[in-house]
Amino acid sequence: MPKLPDKHGHFGFYGGRYVAETLMPALLELEEVYCQCRRDSTFKRELRALQREYIGRPTPLTFAARLTERLGGAKVYLKREDLCHTGAHKINNTIGQALLAKRMGKERLIAETGAGQHGVATATVAALLGFSCEVFMGCEDTVRQAPNVFRMRLLGATLREVASGSQTLKDAMNEALRDWITHVAHTFYVIGTVAGPHPYPMLVRDFQSVIGRETKKQIVQHEGRLPDYLIACVGGGSNAMGLFAPFLPETAIHMVAVEAGGLGAGQNAASMANGYAGVLHGSKTYVLQDETGQISATHSLAPGLDYPGVGPELSYWNDQQRIRCVTVQDAQAVEGMRLLAETEGIIPALESAHAVAYAATLVPQLPATAIVVINVSGRGDKDLQSVASFLGENAL
Amino acid sequence: MTRIADTFTQLQARGEVGLIPFITAGDPDMETTFALVHEMARQGADIIELGVPFSDPMADGPTLQRAAERALQHGTSLSHVFELVRRLRQSLTIPILLFGYYNPIWRYGGERFAADARQAGVDGVLCVDLPPEEAEELKRETDRHDLDMIFLLAPTSSLDRAQKVLARARGFIYYVAVTGVTGVRAALPADLSDMVRRIRAISPVPVGVGFGISSAEHAVQVAGVADAAIVGSAISQVIEQSLGRPDMVPRVGALIAELKTALRSIETPNDIGTTIAPPLQS
Structure with a gap:
């Protein structure tokens, strides 16, 4: 490599x-x-x-027993960055x-x-x-x-x-x-x-790689082997790169980057899925832009994903097909938030809920022997107001 | 010799400091830009710097951000700018320099950009966010089409770095007067003259000074040490204050005339044309 x-x-x-x-x-x-x-x-x-005394690392890698049971496929583990001091990675x-x-x-x-x-x-x-x-x-x-x-x-x-x-x-x-x-x-x-x-x-990436290094050790302690899938949401991509980087040499491991599909075509923040190579904020990378090179307006219910670019290293690995990029829309993300809250008693950030929502579609298709790790990059307390107004009359 | 180099040679022969006004193409519309360029040339501008608007101008202060927003409201793009330059060239002989950010050029395609720019009658290009380290690909194309790629130096650039940048310089070097973004300021840094002198002593090309040059007084301050003064935000302010008024063009013209008169009153740096150093090797 x-x-x-x-x-x-x-x-x-x-x-x-x-x-x-x-x-x-x-x-x-x-x-x-x-x-x-x-x-x-x-x-x-x-x-x-x-990291140890102030952030509270290592963060746990939690086996999500009820989520695993509910989805009925692979075993699901959660990397608990929501438990870092300040509530996110x-x-x-x-x-x-x-x-x-x-x-x-x-x-x-x-x-x-x-x-x-x-x-x-x-x-x-x-x-x-x-x-x-x-x-x-x-x-x-x-x-x-x-x-x-x-x-x-x-x-x-x-x-x-x-x-x-x-x-x-x-x-x-x-x-x-x-x-x-x-x-x-x-x-x-x-x-x-x-x-x-x-x-x-x-x-x-290097400072965030502690997430992946810990995960590597912890999953071996739990399962005696490395996982089959890593799933993380991507705005700029720091929690994803942090989880993925230490696993990049393990070519058998699938890595999924979940971008914000927002409200669908024209109203999203999925730079790798819908963007073109361009230059924004100092680096060449996939950028959502129009045909004259002006940067597009983006939309995602998750403010941390609401960004028209993505880290250049993710663009590189995406082109190499080492990572796979998928999108999850606002409504699915809110469902993902609910799912994790109801099954595991964990309210994830709307950003992380994108990763949960994608896992909910992937895990049922996998055999029971497969292992999936979701990066719960942050906690959802900050999002309660916007989720309540998104749900409107369907609110709890 | 390119038109830009030629202009500086003539300025030096006349013992004059150049005036390079900047306006954003399409602010508030292309017809007005066309009229403004002609008026600025008539009032003594030596080189025209045309801003190519970009949605995310990270080196610009509020005045030029708003100018770009006004231009983008009606979709001003590189193709439109080339069209404008082609029309200007039917009667305009002074050099035209495009000033902007890299993404619109990258999206247009470097090779196509250089060919179309040359064909339209553009003389040089300056990309604020394209330092020499990243510029090679585009510079190959601009060199091939004999366009001057203008690089910048800033108060933060070390002498070492200045030498590296100067080794690649063509046309002139753009010295950023202030550690900051574009915009009108009350005063210029006290050590500006020293900084410009230091650069000029080792520069193989003329030195233009811009960012923060807001008044005739500032222009005069710069003129004592530099080969040209570049004025942007102060002009865009007049444009903004004249929006919807019939006298925008003459008001901008009056500012250019005032600046040019101030510059003409100054003796040029006495070493012009004699101690311009040979190109430095990197």
Whole structure:
């Protein structure tokens, strides 16, 4: 298997560093610092200690007995990233990046957020390690994820509401990049997913790979062997890459990336299924765009998936057919949320519910001997209001 | 020699600092852009920078974001921009530089882009989000069609990096005056002159300075050290304030005339034409 990315930050055809010159020196410096840190035993020790004592790792790999029984096919396991401190996998990455920021002597963290989970995770590590913090969030998302807005403020972060464009994650990222261009000397941009310019897709993947490494160990303890299927939702793709990366060399394992099908044609956020290669937010990757190269408006009930791009490494593995990409629509995702809540007593985030919903269609077709792992990337408390209004009169 | 290089040679011969105004093509519509370009040329613009609007302009401040939004509202695309340039070329002789983001060009296709740009009468292209590291593929095509690909340097670029970028430079080098996005500012950085002098001393091509140049006063400040001043947001502000008014074109013209007059009052850097260094090897 090739070592990815190459030294220029390319994953085959994808990736790279498509940014304004002002940011190039900062990216080159970050790459250098990260390459030192990943070999540095003090850094690794510090990261492992925080993973254990602060995030609460390792997170369990839970056998979903009643879900398995209900679906009547393969055995289903749940990787419980919803049990991480702050309620989602995002903190695996923000802890790592905050430690890099400390090494680089930066004073201020900025972040973009869609569902608010990455914003909360960044605000949290800023409080923990003593950074000032500003989080950029689209106005539409501040409304539909109000509980997370309050959490960020309580954690001492400043919220910057973004009213430009579609007022969602993509626009929050534009605004965060503009802020970074302006304050690059003392500011560290904590990107929340495996997207953006090199070295972000690489370092976010590496920080999130703890999910897959733990899963590999835990499934062997449970079952004495590796799983047959890994299923994860994909917006930018950080929880998916985190789960998949350590399993990539195991070519017999199927990996399924579940994209947001939204309301169907023309109103979705499924970049790999419906997009074309393009350049957005610093890397070449699959992008939802029109025939003249303008970025399309997206829709997903799950704000964390409501993004017109995807991490460049996922685009690469998708082309290699190493991962398979499928879509799940809003209504199915809400059903997935209900299913996991009713059978296992776990309310997943709407994002993670996409993975559950796809598993519900796949698992019944598999033999009882097969093993499926679903990444429950986050908990659903933040989504209760939007699910209630989506269900309307069908509400519980 | 390309039209851009030619323009700088003539400017230097006249002891003049160039004025490069920027407007977004299609803001508020193509007919107005056509009229604005002619007016700017008439009032002393030396090179025209035409913005190709993009939905996600991450290096632009609010003024140019809104300009792009206005242009995109009626679907301004690269094909329309080429059509505009073809029409302009029937009577316009000064160089035209396209300024934009990479995705619309990538989607259009690099080879087709370079061929169509040349055929329409474009002289150069500047992609804000295409640093030299990623530019090779497109530069092969623009070189083949004798278009100048303009690279940027910023206050954050080290001398080492500046040398690498300058080794690939054609036409001129675009020095970003401020650490930040495009937009009107009250003041320029205090060390701007030093930075530009340092770049210019090692540059094989002329140096234009842009981002934040908002007034005649700023233009004058830049003119003492650079080969050209690039003004964008200040013009787009006038366009925005004149939306729906019959005097938009003359108002923009008046600003260009004011800027050009200010630039003409300045003695050009005394080393122009004498100490321009030979191309650096990377």
